[in-house]
Amino acid sequence: MQNLKAFIISLVRARLLIFLVLIIGLVVTTAAYFFMGRTPQTSIPETTFEPSTEVAKPQAIDDLPEPAPDAEPAQVVETAPKPAYVARPSFDCSKARLKSERLICESDYLANLDLTLDRTYNEVVADSSAEIAQALRSSQLAWMRERNRCEDEFCVQSKYLDRISYLRSRTKAEPEPEAREMVFVEPKAPRPKNSPSSWIQARDYPIRALRRELEGTVRFQLEIDREGRVYQCRVTSTSGSPELDRAACEALKSRAEFYPAEDSVGQPVAGTYSSQISFNLD
Numbered sequence: 001m002q003n004l005k006a007f008i009i010s011l012v013r014a015r016l017l018i019f020l021v022l023i024i025g026l027v028v029t030t031a032a033y034f035f036m037g038r039t040p041q042t043s044i045p046e047t048t049f050e051p052s053t054e055v056a057k058p059q060a061i062d063d064l065p066e067p068a069p070d071a072e073p074a075q076v077v078e079t080a081p082k083p084a085y086v087a088r089p090s091f092d093c094s095k096a097r098l099k100s101e102r103l104i105c106e107s108d109y110l111a112n113l114d115l116t117l118d119r120t121y122n123e124v125v126a127d128s129s130a131e132i133a134q135a136l137r138s139s140q141l142a143w144m145r146e147r148n149r150c151e152d153e154f155c156v157q158s159k160y161l162d163r164i165s166y167l168r169s170r171t172k173a174e175p176e177p178e179a180r181e182m183v184f185v186e187p188k189a190p191r192p193k194n195s196p197s198s199w200i201q202a203r204d205y206p207i208r209a210l211r212r213e214l215e216g217t218v219r220f221q222l223e224i225d226r227e228g229r230v231y232q233c234r235v236t237s238t239s240g241s242p243e244l245d246r247a248a249c250e251a252l253k254s255r256a257e258f259y260p261a262e263d264s265v266g267q268p269v270a271g272t273y274s275s276q277i278s279f280n281l282d
Contacts, residue, residue, distance in 0.1 A: 089114035100150040113160040120167045139263040142187050155223055162226045162270045187264050190224045190271045193257040200277050204251045206243040214241045217278040218248040226268040228258040248277045
């Protein structure tokens with residue numbers, strides 16, 4: 001009886017031992033899963049995307065939309081080319097030697113003025129008596145000498161406009177008196193209206209020239225219109241200093257006043273006036 005009891009006790013102990021071993025094994029297995037990061041049924045399966053190798057089939061030509069019709073080109077309206085017009089003066093430009101003559105030949109405007117003057121002059125002479133026609137010829141020659149002194153277009157233009165205006169005024173004037181009543185005089189050059197000593201003042205001496213103690217004499221020629229106004233100053237002989245030359249002309253154009261020149265019949269015309277100014281420190 002005691003042997004049976006001992007056998008049962010040993011059997012129970014063996015089962016307990018087996019059960020204990022199983023529990024320990026389960027615990028170890030579970031711990032191994034946690035430590036190795038292998039939690040069953042919790043990982044996200046990787047998804048692999050493979051590039052498509054399918055090539056799009058080209059669309060049939062018949063299925064393509066028809067291209068839009070080309071826009072009609074703009075119509076070009078052809079116009080007849082404008083004729084190149086070059087005015088010719090009353091004289092032969094191939095024989096032009098003077099600066100004033102070359103300026104006239106190079107400018108349509110001046111060439112037209114020359115043609116207008118030539119036509120107006122011939123008309124006035126044709127309608128005048130022999131004595132007056134002779135006086136007009138003399139004054140025309142004097143005018144040409146004045147024109148030939150011009151060195152720029154403005155001067156030439158002024159000469160022509162003054163002469164044309166004078167000749168036209170004769171065609172609109174009252175009936176001419178008898179030849180015996182006409183008084184012919186020598187053409188007169190422009191005459192100073194105010195004292196030439198007032199034309200230049202001490203304050204006109206350039207400051208830089210004063211500091212450098214520059215002195216000199218400026219010879220000049222003034223262009224004067226038929227109203228007696230100075231419209232151009234030309235240095236004919238320099239003082240040696242551009243500053244003194246420039247100061248002289250600026251003062252002359254600002255202060256010089258003149259009675260206009262007169263032609264052989266006493267009519268005001270454009271003219272020139274020449275003189276000199278000295279800059280001295282004494």
